[in-house]
Amino acid sequence: MKHKSFGNMQCPIARSLERVGEWWSILILRDAFNGLKRFDEFQTNLGIAPAMLTRRLKALVDAGLLEKHRYSEHPPRDEYLLTPRGRDFQPVLIALMAWGNAHFTPEGKSVIVVDTRTGREAEPVMVDRASGLPLSDPVFRKMPGPAADERTRRRHGGRPATREQRQ
Amino acid sequence: MKHKSFGNMQCPIARSLERVGEWWSILILRDAFNGLKRFDEFQTNLGIAPAMLTRRLKALVDAGLLEKHRYSEHPPRDEYLLTPRGRDFQPVLIALMAWGNAHFTPEGKSVIVVDTRTGREAEPVMVDRASGLPLSDPVFRKMPGPAADERTRRRHGGRPATREQRQ
DNA sequence: CAGTATCCTGTCCGATACTG
């Protein structure tokens, strides 16, 4: 499934999934954001088979999300650190967390984001940076970008805004 | 893999992945947001095998993200519509799109979000609704929530904020 | 501690053919 070709490979969502589509990848990134760095930390916290962990870590390194950093020469020891690209993944994790908290935690939230200045729980929302408006607002629409090919253009640009277009 | 038990199943991210962890699920949701509703529309646009599409659609319906809606009795015809829970998934898609656009589209962006009032491209950011601050700001930290169990508490609450805690 | 080496199973997924 490494280089599977989804319907439209121009789509940035599909391209993202090529890198983090496997179950464990996102959980490893989550743990990396929580400060885990060493093989053994991941292994223990995730309960993942070591061979699988090796494969997933390698894939994440190859995709440029993590980088191996040697912190000891004798014996040779590496730790796995988030790259800038890996750190940019944070909004996806937050969005998944918020969605999970909202819909799949009948007992209540187990993990939240907190504003450490006020102690208040943060409420994650996706907004447009310039206007501050939530992107769920109907004024926002997906459109073909500058590099859109013919197919993408047809998919996103061709039709007028119909009721099912957004929301 | 249906009911696999990840390391910590309290984690809302892991719970989310239980519902949308498969490759096709997220692409189907993306298409649903783009207005696709009928089996054949998904099939054609994704290039997915029909049997697989049936399984994924069923899984999404079972998870409460889509619902079958009969729009014709003779012959019986169903369409798949986003439920409120499915619509709440939008931020995840936007986050994946933004990340893909930023890192995996050397030719430029193929799909963007546009403010239809101004025609300007939106820049998606995750913020705290109350303060409007980006959640990447170091004042925000993940913490155990009200329903956190002992293990989650140890993972998130136990340690003081170290340099690797956030970022 | 940080992996590698094997073996095995489940299932995701593609391809093709068929049905009301």
Place this chain on the structure above:
DNA sequence: CAGTATCGGACAGGATACTG
């Protein structure tokens, strides 16, 4: 059109044993 029925391959992932 909206699926169901099979078949088969690839690989994610588990389990266990082993190494520098």
